[in-house]
Amino acid sequence: MQKANLANLQCPIAQSLERVGEWWNILILREAFYGSSRFDEFQKELGIAPNMLTKRLNDLVLKGILDRIQYCEKPPRYEYKLTKVGEDFRPVLLAFLNWGNKHFAADGIAVKLIDRETGKTSRPILIDSVTGKPISAKSHAIVSGPAANEELRKKLKRD
């Protein structure tokens, strides 16, 4: 991410974006969810330059989103597994998947989410698990929380 003012830095959306840093990180996480764990798998799937991939994987390990696990001693070889934080990125990817399928799949559906038990295509929606209500702009609002600074508080009051 480039420069951002204080209100942005406190915002959890900005905090999250800072963790995934750039598209490559999101695409690496996508591949991790699709089953890649080894350097050469990520490289093959993404067609990313090795030095860039090394940098991105180190960055994701540093941020606690991937774990690096040695699976071979001689020569030393590592695989990369999603941590709990990484696993929790799944809803973001699924939200991107939905948005893409809904609006940018003019040539048909290339990737979809299915129910493993029935094999049927899922239609994921966000609900409020407190009330069971679907989340919409009408029923739900984004507001400042107890830790918000003055600037963020003012920004979110406008809604």
Next chain:
Amino acid sequence: MQKANLANLQCPIAQSLERVGEWWNILILREAFYGSSRFDEFQKELGIAPNMLTKRLNDLVLKGILDRIQYCEKPPRYEYKLTKVGEDFRPVLLAFLNWGNKHFAADGIAVKLIDRETGKTSRPILIDSVTGKPISAKSHAIVSGPAANEELRKKLKRD
């Protein structure tokens, strides 16, 4: 986004990322959801350079995510409103918000989602609206759809 192979381009996650293009676009959309619509509002909230903001807003209009609407003739002034496609980006932002609040809010919650009626904090979760089941890695899988090319089909078979 930088280079990507064919399988990536067909993937709806890559398609979506291509539409939002870079962090600035996501942050501009965030501001639109927070209530900004005028150039100077976006500029003030994001601290973004005017030429960069112009470029990003034009890009989002071109991609059908924002609408540009003239609200003053002399001098010509425009505001930027979320289109239907833009509105449908909300679950992505909410997923980022959740992820940030869950893992990166060490100093407390600065932004939260509430139920407008009760004022209570929401806990958004993804469910499959076909069955009502919560979506998890155990119960749901990402698989190739009818329009997937050979490369994508092979990639997604590994799961």
